[in-house]
Amino acid sequence: MPLMGPDLPVLPPHVGGPPPPHEILEQPSVEDKEAKLSVGIEDQTFVDIxxxxxxxxxxxxxxxxxxDPDHPEKDAVYQDGNIVTGTYSGTQAALTHLYRRIERSYESYFDVMQFEPTLPRLIKVEQKQSIYRWSAYPNNxxxxxxxxPPHLDIIPKEDQVSANEIFGWLSLKETQLLVAKLVPDTFKGKTVDWLQSILAEAIEGNPMNGTLRQIEEYNRIHRKSGTDIEGGKNLGLLPDWFSDRRFADQSFTGTNPTTIKVAPKxxxxxxxxxxxxxxxxxWAELLQLADPSTxxxxxxxxxxAAMGAAETETLFNKEPLSDDxxxxAAVVLYQLHPDGRLHPISIVIDYKGTMEKSVTIFNKRKGPLDPTTGEETDYPWRFAKTCAQVTDWIRHEVIVHLTLSHFVEEALIVATHRTFSMNHIIFKLLQPHWFKTLSLNAAARATLVPQVIKDLVGVKPDYLFQYLRSEFDEYDYVGSYVPNDLERRGFPNTVEGLADQRYRDYAYAKDVLPMWYCIRRYVKAVISTRYTTDKDVQADEAILRWSQEVQTSGHIKTFPTITTLEQLYDALTMSIHIAAPFxxxxxxxxxxxxxxxxAKPPSLCTPLPNSLEELKKYKEADLVRALPIGRQRQWLLSVQVPWLLSSKVASDRNLVMFAHSQWRTLRDAGDAEGRKIAAASKSFYDELKILDVAFTKNxxxxxxxxxxxxxxxxDNTAVSILI
Structure with a gap:
């Protein structure tokens, strides 16, 4: 007689059977413990404090x-303390610890103020409109x-005495000051000694041959441990990190695979x-003969123009705590070959109105299969690629990541809170994809941008914020739907089209398109529990108010005025897409x-060459001087920011676990709507598991x-903007 019934839960097959008794009874290894004795306290990894x-x-x-205990609503006052000297590892650990605390402070404030309560509270729309207030935009x-851009206004009104007291006690206004104070004026220790020693060769006029190789070696041995999906590995561990291939591949599978487009005529x-x-x-002949679609x-x-700078103005910045x-504004031209390899043809290192006014260099290698023997020492071309990476650093970090992801999603969150009741199907659909996003964004606005990013980039703060506003104002919500976006950038917008060998290396496109349709099918299944015809959509005044709220107060002018089911499916899919896969x-x-x-510095440390002739004379020393080697604070922050932002998604906060959690919660629901959503969640889960295999094949x-x-x-796609 079987001990277990057929319906009782069992472990999945891949987990295996129970461990044998000898494994359970096995004692820990004394040898393993003794081996750890060789690690002295000075060599212990220091990740957190x-x-x-x-x-x-x-x-x-x-x-x-x-x-001030009598007037906590007044600004807190910091003492005049400062860290004069510190180590790289100690400062990195302290910054990580501080930023996590800042995030928790905002989470606490957002809990008390009911922006993101730890436990849900059923609040009427009218109440939510007084809680979720818009920040002033475009002018204060x-x-x-x-x-x-428009975001949640977290600063209490003057007549909100208790809220102002909470805001004061948490010292939220002052947190940004502490970040700057925590970074030492100067550094000591092994890392800075090494950086200064190799830079001294350039200062003293000694040959710089091999300097970049030394940095590669240091990275191999002393790189920062990682909690990201790559386990701390980085591009510099590859011997060809500087090559045309690794440079070009980043436009398809790097941090910014979303802006490459077919070249305008x-x-x-x-x-x-x-x-x-x-x-x-x-090259002139090859370009004239080439298929423009490649x-x-x-x-x-x-x-x-987006920054408000003059056409030929030098982009330069010097902050009190930064160097020059x-x-x-680099422009890179590529050719996509039939075998799927993307090859860089030419780079305008800084476009100033026209190419006649700019420095443009062409690649010596005509194709991806040309010999690579001269790549490492082609320093003019390597400098040009570095310029392109500097441009992409600011474009990615400030626009693609911060603005088009964090800030666009925040506008949608605030508008949704202000227009839908908490029981509305649209609110229930979107709410899980907002977890901690508002408090996270507030912390970034207070600290990450004003105290870190602006010190790293080579543009004035006014230009930086104008760039951010300009790109937000020009954002095309409907045009950014994945199928529309691929088409406008010159790529196939069907799974069948992307199956062509030419696109085999564009894994982002091959993954994001089926993910879009997977999310859309889930959205449609959930929404169909309430809406079955276009008239149902038109009859719900909250949907019209939502469209108007996003378009006007949220300033996303291209958000659709929703009157049909198809428009509703797409708009909702886009909101989840931004928060999760994008x-x-x-x-x-x-x-x-x-x-x-x-490999990807946030700025250049020397002025750019003014002519092609000047660029062609570049040697390794010129490239090294343009990189932040020896700039203690800049080097530290340039390493710390990506490390801080790349922590791997917790296993319970990905899309798969979301679908599983919702299914388990609603599968035995007492109402038909709940059971239908459970069925939609199961289908979503099943499709995601299939995509997991498909993406691995891609x-x-x-x-x-x-x-x-x-x-x-x-399994790696976060359910919301969590960091």
Missing amino acids: DPGVFDNELIKLKLYATV PDGTLAQY PLLVEFIAAAHRSGDED LFVQDARHLR NWAC HSAVNYLQNFYHAFVI SNDMNKDSIPYQVMDP
Whole structure:
């Protein structure tokens, strides 16, 4: 007689059977413990700092805020403490610990203020409208330009005494000051000694040959441990990290695979003319004969206009705590070959209105299969690729990641709160994909951007915030639906079209399109519990108010005025897409591609060459001087930011576990709607598991020795913007 009934839960087959008795009774290894004795206290990995030790040190160094107990609503006052000297590892651990605490402070405030309550409270729409207030945009009440796009206004009104007291006690206004104070004025220790020693060779005029190799070696041995999906690995561990192949592949599978597009004809005309001017007649002829549909660009020509800078203005910035930094608006032309390899043809290192006014260099290698023997020492071309990476760093971090992911989603969250009841099917559909996003964004606005990002980039703060606002204002919500986005950028927008060998290396596109349709089918199944015809949609006034709220107060002018089921499915799918697969794709690979600073620096440390002739004279020393080697604070923050933002999604916060959790909760629901949503969740789960296999096949199908692309695997895709 069987001991278990057929309906009782059992472990899945891949888990295996119970462990044998000898494994349970096996004693720990004394040898393993003894081996650890060789690790002295000075060599122990220092990732985080003990909370009690951290508190004691801040008090000792006078790095704390004082709140007036009689008037806690007034700004807290920081003491005049400062850290003069510190180590890289200690500062990294302290910054990580501090930023996590800042996030928790905002979470606490958002809990008390009911923005993101720890336990849900059923609040009527009218009440939510008084809680979820919009920040002023595009101008502040005093007439000055708002720094950020419309977001949740977390600053209490003057008549909200209790709220102001809470805000004061948490010292939320002052947290940004502490980040700056926590970074030492100077550094000591092994890392800084090594950086200074190799930089000294350049200062003293000694040959710089091998300097970049030394950095590669240091990265192999002393890189920062990682909690990201790549387990701390980074691009610099590959011997060909600087190659055309690794450079080009990032447009398909790097941190920003979302902006490469087919080259506009006027731009191709400019490249052909530039080839004639530089004597690269082979390239001029090849470009004239090439199929235009195979020519793609990473195009930042608009960057100066978006920032409000003059057409030929030098992009430069010097903050009180930073060194001299330069930025650029690079344009990169690629050719996509029939075997799927993307090859860089030419780079405009800084586009200034026209290519005639700019420096444009062409690749010596005509195709991806050309010999690679000269790549490492082709320093003019390597400098040009570095310029392109600097451009993409700011474009990715400030626009694609921060603005088009975090801030667009926040506008949708606030608008949804203000228009739908908590029992509305649309609210219930979207709410799980907002977990902690509002408090996370508030912390980023208070600390990450004003105290870190602006010190790393080579543009003035006013230009930085104008760039952010401009891209938000120009955002095309409907045009950014995945099928529409692929089509407007010159790629097939069907799974069948992307199956062509030409697109085998564009794993982002091959993953994100079926993921879009998977989410859309789930959305449709859930929404169909309430709406079955277009008239049902039109009869719900809350949907019209939602559209108007997003378009007006949220300032996403291209958000659709929803009157049909198809429009509703797409708009809701887009909201989940931004929060889950899109954000995961542009966020969780940052440590792999950015932590090896010389591969993707946030800015240049020297002015750009003014002519092609000047660029062609570049040697290794010139490239090294343009990189933040020896810049202690910049190097530290350039490593720390991607490490901080790339922590792997917790196993219970991915899309698969969300679908499973919702199914288990609702499968025995007493109402028909709940059971239908449970069925939709099961289908969603089943499809995600199938996609998990398909995405692995997509990664394996890329050209040999491609970097595996796993960031959008459903087990890695966060359910919301969690970091």
